[in-house]
Amino acid sequence: MTAGGRLPFDELVTLIAAIFRRHGCTDATALIIAENMASAERDGALSHGIFRIPGYLGSLRSGWVDGAAQPVVEDRGPAFLRVDARNGFTLPALAAARPALLEKVRANGIALLTIRDSHHFGALWPDVEPFARDGFIALAMVNSMATVAPAGGSRPVYGTNPLAFATPRGGDDPLVFDLASSFMSNGDVQIAAREGRLLPEGAGIDRHGQPTTDPKAVLDGGALLPFGGYKGAAIALMMEVMSAGLSGGQFSFEVDWSAHPGAATPKSGETIIVIDPDRGAPRPFRDRIETLLGAIRAAGGERLPSDRRYRNRRETLRHGIPISEAALAELHNFTR
Amino acid sequence: MTAGGRLPFDELVTLIAAIFRRHGCTDATALIIAENMASAERDGALSHGIFRIPGYLGSLRSGWVDGAAQPVVEDRGPAFLRVDARNGFTLPALAAARPALLEKVRANGIALLTIRDSHHFGALWPDVEPFARDGFIALAMVNSMATVAPAGGSRPVYGTNPLAFATPRGGDDPLVFDLASSFMSNGDVQIAAREGRLLPEGAGIDRHGQPTTDPKAVLDGGALLPFGGYKGAAIALMMEVMSAGLSGGQFSFEVDWSAHPGAATPKSGETIIVIDPDRGAPRPFRDRIETLLGAIRAAGGERLPSDRRYRNRRETLRHGIPISEAALAELHNFTR
Numbered sequence: 001m002t003a004g005g006r007l008p009f010d011e012l013v014t015l016i017a018a019i020f021r022r023h024g025c026t027d028a029t030a031l032i033i034a035e036n037m038a039s040a041e042r043d044g045a046l047s048h049g050i051f052r053i054p055g056y057l058g059s060l061r062s063g064w065v066d067g068a069a070q071p072v073v074e075d076r077g078p079a080f081l082r083v084d085a086r087n088g089f090t091l092p093a094l095a096a097a098r099p100a101l102l103e104k105v106r107a108n109g110i111a112l113l114t115i116r117d118s119h120h121f122g123a124l125w126p127d128v129e130p131f132a133r134d135g136f137i138a139l140a141m142v143n144s145m146a147t148v149a150p151a152g153g154s155r156p157v158y159g160t161n162p163l164a165f166a167t168p169r170g171g172d173d174p175l176v177f178d179l180a181s182s183f184m185s186n187g188d189v190q191i192a193a194r195e196g197r198l199l200p201e202g203a204g205i206d207r208h209g210q211p212t213t214d215p216k217a218v219l220d221g222g223a224l225l226p227f228g229g230y231k232g233a234a235i236a237l238m239m240e241v242m243s244a245g246l247s248g249g250q251f252s253f254e255v256d257w258s259a260h261p262g263a264a265t266p267k268s269g270e271t272i273i274v275i276d277p278d279r280g281a282p283r284p285f286r287d288r289i290e291t292l293l294g295a296i297r298a299a300g301g302e303r304l305p306s307d308r309r310y311r312n313r314r315e316t317l318r319h320g321i322p323i324s325e326a327a328l329a330e331l332h333n334f335t336r
Numbered sequence: 337m338t339a340g341g342r343l344p345f346d347e348l349v350t351l352i353a354a355i356f357r358r359h360g361c362t363d364a365t366a367l368i369i370a371e372n373m374a375s376a377e378r379d380g381a382l383s384h385g386i387f388r389i390p391g392y393l394g395s396l397r398s399g400w401v402d403g404a405a406q407p408v409v410e411d412r413g414p415a416f417l418r419v420d421a422r423n424g425f426t427l428p429a430l431a432a433a434r435p436a437l438l439e440k441v442r443a444n445g446i447a448l449l450t451i452r453d454s455h456h457f458g459a460l461w462p463d464v465e466p467f468a469r470d471g472f473i474a475l476a477m478v479n480s481m482a483t484v485a486p487a488g489g490s491r492p493v494y495g496t497n498p499l500a501f502a503t504p505r506g507g508d509d510p511l512v513f514d515l516a517s518s519f520m521s522n523g524d525v526q527i528a529a530r531e532g533r534l535l536p537e538g539a540g541i542d543r544h545g546q547p548t549t550d551p552k553a554v555l556d557g558g559a560l561l562p563f564g565g566y567k568g569a570a571i572a573l574m575m576e577v578m579s580a581g582l583s584g585g586q587f588s589f590e591v592d593w594s595a596h597p598g599a600a601t602p603k604s605g606e607t608i609i610v611i612d613p614d615r616g617a618p619r620p621f622r623d624r625i626e627t628l629l630g631a632i633r634a635a636g637g638e639r640l641p642s643d644r645r646y647r648n649r650r651e652t653l654r655h656g657i658p659i660s661e662a663a664l665a666e667l668h669n670f671t672r
């Protein structure tokens with residue numbers, strides 16, 4: 001057993017993969033989830049790292065998700081792919097379709113992949129960043145389970161429904177962002193409730209539809225609110241249409257895991273659009289993006305969305321990923 | 337001359353088209369702009385109706401825009417179209433490319449159109465609604481001129497950069513929204529300044545980058561803020577990349593009309609993505625969208641984004657579009 005402290009990326013991947021194999025995932029699925037989770041740890045996105053393992057395992061143990069599912073890739077047109085994840089995780093479904101998706105965007109200039117009956121429980125930016133490294137713009141949209149009220153509504157309908165975007169720029173590291181369409185995450189509300197802290201104004205409503213800063217009132221029959229008022233609500237609605245609606249998956253309000261105690265992964269849909277920027281701009285696209293980013297810096301703009309992740313990544317790839325002794329022991333326990 | 341009161345849609349179109357022909361637009365361009373503007377009046381979207389005529393004419397008179405421009409449609413791949421608007425308005429460029437774009441989405445399942453060197457001064461929802469009436473999901477993104485500060489920044493870089501989305505649903509009228517990525521429009525700040533009203537909290541910053549509710553401080557070297565904080569700022573950034581970056585058009589901060597006094601139309605870029613939903617969902621897509629909208633209603637959700645426009649439309653198509661005597665006289669004056 002490796003001692004706590006700092007783990008090399010590959011060692012963390014191997015350890016997490018062993019946990020998922022032990023809980024009914026195929027070798028390929030275990031490795032894909034492990035790489036995704038280790039990438040979150042590597043980049044300092046801890047809320048989507050090993051913290052999520054108990055949720056994944058709860059879904060696997062309760063039979064809510066099938067770790068051995070074999071996704072079925074369906075060719076639906078020269079620029080359109082559809083995947084039936086067959087109640088498995090989204091990541092192996094995306095991996096199964098990725099080569100064909102790249103072929104389609106190279107051939108046509110734009111291509112779309114939509115995935116249904118899939119469980120998305122990781123961060124969304126890892127779904128788009130690799131496409132930008134291959135030279136493409138990528139947009140990803142996913143729905144989850146109902147925690148967010150529609151504009152003016154008093155009960156949850158939407159998931160926290162994130163949107164991720166990646167674009168090539170000058171240099172190797174693309175510009176990437178990943179933002180929930182809710183004011184904050186449901187996990188952060190749970191943490192605030194546990195720690196007895198109030199929520200910021202605008203975060204949620206109580207069971208009567210009234211604005212509240214009490215996290216317990218949000219969790220007890222209330223709802224989160226979208227970010228940015230009715231505009232964020234429109235974006236949350238668009239995410240439902242584009243992910244669950246377009247894929248034929250479940251809307252967030254349809255997710256019902258009551259027969260699967262311990263389940264934590266939302267069975268929903270995801271859509272990814274990939275675009276070849278060199279078909280568009282008659283001027284060199286990457287240079288133009290640098291011009292834009294230069295103007296943002298000159299206007300005093302904050303660091304860009306992905307800057308912090310890349311800084312963490314450089315640091316942990318050099319010195320290892322920090323994992324406490326206790327967390328490491330728990331990881332090893334999960335493999336037994 | 338028709339008396340003030342209520343004008344039939346077609347009569348308003350004819351009148352507005354005469355104004356644009358009189359100011360150097362081709363017959364086709366004049367008609368397209370007139371239909372767009374009359375549609376805004378018809379639907380009660382008055383900020384994008386005849387109110388904008390002086391701005392359009394200022395751009396035409398100053399030579400900033402070419403009303404006789406012939407857009408050049410370039411085929412850039414089986415699913416990718418690019419249009420050089422040749423310093424004309426965006427609407428005729430979109431109209432020129434629309435048949436080929438529909439052919440491409442029918443053939444491939446998704447298709448993209450990107451337009452550069454184009455002036456977009458109308459509402460954005462009319463660019464997407466017709467695609468949804470033809471059975472397709474459509475997304476449109478456009479940039480404009482720098483009025484909005486990036487996250488943490490103190491000077492404007494982004495335009496108010498709207499996003500429009502349309503999807504078919506049950507029945508004839510699609511679900512459509514159109515939202516600026518700024519907290520509010522620059523026009524509304526100007527109106528508040530004129531009327532001596534304060535802005536809502538979060539609307540803008542002064543020339544020192546400090547939050548202010550004084551509209552004059554925003555206009556005098558300050559900036560608007562994005563809606564929803566850093567998330568809205570990320571969306572504004574995405575709009576710059578997707579419209580100006582992808583098309584090869586000008587970023588909002590590059591728009592410089594100082595040599596064209598009276599110019600008011602931003603020369604920028606637009607990108608439209610059109611998707612065939614029947615390639616995605618194995619279940620009937622329109623029924624599924626109705627299921628989603630039913631859940632929103634059941635949760636007490638407010639009327640849907642496009643409801644008000646359709647209500648106004650039904651009313652004005654039956655009884656005519658209300659135009660005051662003074663406004664009508666001004667329209668006739670513009671034709672001379």
